[in-house]
Amino acid sequence: MKVKARSTRRLSQRTAFALLTLATAIVVIPALLIILYIIVHGVSAIDWGFLTQSPSQAGKSGGIFPAIVGTFYLMLGTAIFSLPIGVLAAIHLTEYAKDNRLTRLINLAIISLAGVPSIVFGLFGLGVFVMTMHLGLSLRAASLTLASQALAMVITTSREAILAVPREYREASLAIGATKWQTVRHVVLPQASSGIITGAVLAMSRAAGETAPILVVGAAFIVPGLPNSPFDQFMALPYHLYTVAAQVPGMPKSMMWGVALVLLAVVLSFDIVAAIIRSKARQRK
Amino acid sequence: MPARIDWVKERLIPRLFGRNSTATAPGNAFRFRGRWRLGEKSIEGLISLSGILAIVLLLGVLVLLLKEGLPIFSHTPPWEFFFGTKWYPISEPPTFGVMPFFVSTIMITAIATAVAVPIGVGCAAYLAEVASPKVRETVKLLVELLAGIPSVVMGFVGLMLLSPLVQSIFHLNTGLCGLTAAIMLSLMSLPIIVTVSEDALRAVPSEFKEASYALGATRWETIRHVCIPAALSGISAAIMLGVGRAIGETMTVLMVAGGALAIPHLPTEPMTTMTAAIASGIGNAVRGGLQYQALFAVGLILFVMTLSVNWVADRILERQKRKFAR
Numbered sequence: 001m002k003v004k005a006r007s008t009r010r011l012s013q014r015t016a017f018a019l020l021t022l023a024t025a026i027v028v029i030p031a032l033l034i035i036l037y038i039i040v041h042g043v044s045a046i047d048w049g050f051l052t053q054s055p056s057q058a059g060k061s062g063g064i065f066p067a068i069v070g071t072f073y074l075m076l077g078t079a080i081f082s083l084p085i086g087v088l089a090a091i092h093l094t095e096y097a098k099d100n101r102l103t104r105l106i107n108l109a110i111i112s113l114a115g116v117p118s119i120v121f122g123l124f125g126l127g128v129f130v131m132t133m134h135l136g137l138s139l140r141a142a143s144l145t146l147a148s149q150a151l152a153m154v155i156t157t158s159r160e161a162i163l164a165v166p167r168e169y170r171e172a173s174l175a176i177g178a179t180k181w182q183t184v185r186h187v188v189l190p191q192a193s194s195g196i197i198t199g200a201v202l203a204m205s206r207a208a209g210e211t212a213p214i215l216v217v218g219a220a221f222i223v224p225g226l227p228n229s230p231f232d233q234f235m236a237l238p239y240h241l242y243t244v245a246a247q248v249p250g251m252p253k254s255m256m257w258g259v260a261l262v263l264l265a266v267v268l269s270f271d272i273v274a275a276i277i278r279s280k281a282r283q284r285k
Numbered sequence: 286m287p288a289r290i291d292w293v294k295e296r297l298i299p300r301l302f303g304r305n306s307t308a309t310a311p312g313n314a315f316r317f318r319g320r321w322r323l324g325e326k327s328i329e330g331l332i333s334l335s336g337i338l339a340i341v342l343l344l345g346v347l348v349l350l351l352k353e354g355l356p357i358f359s360h361t362p363p364w365e366f367f368f369g370t371k372w373y374p375i376s377e378p379p380t381f382g383v384m385p386f387f388v389s390t391i392m393i394t395a396i397a398t399a400v401a402v403p404i405g406v407g408c409a410a411y412l413a414e415v416a417s418p419k420v421r422e423t424v425k426l427l428v429e430l431l432a433g434i435p436s437v438v439m440g441f442v443g444l445m446l447l448s449p450l451v452q453s454i455f456h457l458n459t460g461l462c463g464l465t466a467a468i469m470l471s472l473m474s475l476p477i478i479v480t481v482s483e484d485a486l487r488a489v490p491s492e493f494k495e496a497s498y499a500l501g502a503t504r505w506e507t508i509r510h511v512c513i514p515a516a517l518s519g520i521s522a523a524i525m526l527g528v529g530r531a532i533g534e535t536m537t538v539l540m541v542a543g544g545a546l547a548i549p550h551l552p553t554e555p556m557t558t559m560t561a562a563i564a565s566g567i568g569n570a571v572r573g574g575l576q577y578q579a580l581f582a583v584g585l586i587l588f589v590m591t592l593s594v595n596w597v598a599d600r601i602l603e604r605q606k607r608k609f610a611r
Contacts, residue, residue, distance in 0.1 A: 009503055012505065013503045013505035016505045016508075016509070017411075017505065019407060020407045020408070020410055020411035020415055021411060021415075023403070023405075023406075023407025023408045024408045024411045024412070024416075024424060027404060027408045027427075027431070027479060030431075030472055031427050031428070031434075032427065034431075034434065034438075035430065035434070037442070037446065038438070085335045085338060086335075088331060088332050088335035088336075089332075089335040089336050089338060089339060091335075092333055092335060092336030093336060096329065096332060096333065096336075097336060105340055106336055106337065106339055108599070109339040109342070109343040110339045111595060111596075111599050112343050112595055112596070113339060113342060113343055114595070115526075115533070115591050115594070116343075116346060116533070116588060116591060116592070117534070117535065117560060117587055117588075117591055118533065118535060119533070119563050119564055119584070119587070120346065120350070120533075120584050120591075121346070122563075122567075123349070123350065123353075123563065123567070123581055123584045126567070127349040127352075127353050127581070128345065128349060131572065151338070151339065151342065152339065155339065172292075172293050172297065173297055176297065178297075179325055180325070180329075181324075181325045181328050181329065186297070187297065208435075209434075209437070210435070211435065211535075211536045212436075212535035212536055212539075212560070212564055215564055215568075216563075216568075238435055238437045238438075238536075241437050241438065241441060242440070242536065242539075242540065245440075245441045245445075245540065246444065246539075246540045256441065260441050263438060264434065264435070267433055267434070267435055268430060268433055271429065271430065271433040275426070
C-alpha cells in the first residue's frame with residue numbers, strides 16, 4: 001500500500017474535523033435559533049391578561065388561561081394513569097420476571113409501543129376510550145390516550161432506575177428477613193425514586209406537547225369556562241397553537257407567538273426539571 | 286462497612302418492622318408472616334398483570350385497527366385501496382386509494398433521512414471522538430432540548446420561518462410543500478440519530494483505537510477506518526429509528542406539507558402524508574362510515590411500517606450489544 005505524505009494526511013484530518021464540527025453546528029444552531037426566536041417574538045405578546053384570561057372574539061384576543069389549565073390537567077391525568085402501572089411493570093421485569101419467552105415478548109412489546117406513531121394512538125383512543133367505553137370527547141379519554149402512549153417510556157425509564165440499585169441493598173434486606181415485596185417497597189423503590197420521577201416528569205412534558213392524539217380524541221378550540229370534571233371537553237396549548245397558526249385565518253401573529261412561547265416554556269421547563277433531578281441524583285452517588 | 290450496618294439498623298429495620306419494633310425477635314416476625322403472605326401474593330399478582338399490560342396494549346392497538354379498518358375492503362378491494370391513486374372520500378361514489386399519501390410519506394421520509402444522516406452521524410462522531418467533555422455536555426444538552434420541542438411548535442416554526450424561505454429560493458407558488466416538511470423532519474429526527482450513533486461509537490472498545498494508533502494512523506483515519514466500521518450496526522439502527530420517527534410524525538407535516546391530494550412528482554409540490562391524512566380527515570369522518578374505516582386502514586399501514594422499522598432497529602442493536610459484550 002502506498003503511504004500518503006504526512007502533510008496530506010494531516011490536511012485531510014483537519015478538513016474532516018472541520019466538517020464534523022460543521023455537522024455539530026448544523027444540529028446545535030437551529031435548536032438555539034428556534035428557541036431564541038420564539039422567546040423574542042413571544043415575550044412581547046405575553047402579559048398578565050394573556051396568561052389569566054379566557055379567549056375573546058373567537059380566540060383573536062384575550063388570554064389562553066383555559067388552554068394552560070387544560071394542559072396541566074392532561075399532564076396530571078397522564079401521570080396518574082401511566083405512572084403506577086408503568087412502575088409496577090418495571091418492577092415485574094426487573095425483580096420478578098424470569099428470562100423466558102414471555103419476558104422477551106414483553107420487552108418486544110415495549111419497544112414496539114415506543115415506536116407507534118402518536119396519531120395511531122389517537123385512533124386507538126378514539127376507538128377504545130371514546131367509542132367503545134363511551135367516555136366521550138373528554139379530558140378523561142384524552143388522558144387515557146396520552147397515558148397509553150406514555151406507558152412504554154415510563155416502563156423503560158423506571159426499569160433503568162431500578163436496575164441501577166446495587167444488588168447488595170436487596171441482599172441486606174432479604175438477609176434480615178424481609179420478604180421480596182417488602183424489599184422492593186422499602187429498599188429498591190426509595191433508592192430508584194429519583195430515576196422514576198425523572199421518567200415521570202419527562203413523560204408529562206411529552207404529554208404536554210403532544211398534539212395529534214388529542215386532536216383526534218377531543219380537544220376543543222374554544223370552550224367557555226374551565227373544565228369542571230374529567231368528563232368535560234377541554235382546551236389544550238398544543239391544539240390551540242395548531243388552530244391559531246394553521247386553521248383559523250386572520251389570527252394576529254402575536255397570538256400565535258404567544259401561545260408557542262407558553263407551550264415551549266411549559267414543555268422545556270419540565271425537561272429541565274427532569275435534567276436537574278437526574279444530575280442531582282448522579283452527584284449523590 | 287460500618288456505614289452499611291448502620292444503614293441496615295437505622296433505616297432498613299425500622300422501615301420494615303416499624304420504628305419501635307422488636308420484630309427482629311423471631312416470635313414477632315413469625316406472627317405477622319401469615320398476613321404478609323396474603324398481601325404479598327395479591328401485590329405480586331398485580332405486578333405480573335402490569336407486566337403483561339404492554340403486550341395487551343400493543344395487541345389492543347392492532348385489534349382495534351383491524352376491527353375498524355378492515356371493513357373498508359368490502360367497499361374498496363385491497364388492490365384498489367393500496368394502489369389506487371385517487372382519494373375522494375366525499376364524492377359520489379367515494380373512492381379510497383392511498384397511493385398519494387404513501388408516495389408523499391416515502392418522499393418526505395427519504396429526503397429527511399438523506400439530510401439528517403450525514404449531519405447526525407458527523408455530529409455523533411464529533412461528540413464521541415473529537416469534542417472535549419465540556420463541549421460534549423453542552424451539545425448533548427442542546428440536542429436534548431431540540432428533542433423536547435413539541436412537533437406542533439416545529440410545525441409552527443416551519444410555517445412562519447422556513448416556508449417563506451423555501452418559497453423564495455425555489456420560486457414556488459407556496460412554501461407549504463414536501464421539501465419544507467422534509468427539512469423540518471430532518472431536524473426532528475436528528476436527536477435520536479445523534480444519541481444512538483454516539484452510544485454506538487462510544488461502545489467501540491478502546492483497544493481497537495489503540496491498535497490503530499499503534500500502527501501510526503491519525504485520529505481521523507482511526508475514526509474513518511476503525512470506529513465507524515465497528516459501530517456501523519449501531520449507526521444503522523440509529524438511522525432506522527430516525528426513519529421510524531419521520532414516518533410517524535404528524536403535526537409538522539400536517540401544518541407545512543401543503544395538503545394536496547394528488548400523487549406528488551416533485552418534492553416542491555404540496556402533498557399529504559399518511560399521518561396528515563388521518564389527522565385532517567378523522568374530524569370530519571362519520572363514525573363507522575366509509576371514510577372512517579379507510580382512515581383506520583391507513584393507520585394500520587402506518588402501524589405495520591413503523592413496527593417493522595423498529596423491530597429491525599432493535600435486532601441490530603441487540604446484535605451490536607452482543608458483539609462488544611465481555
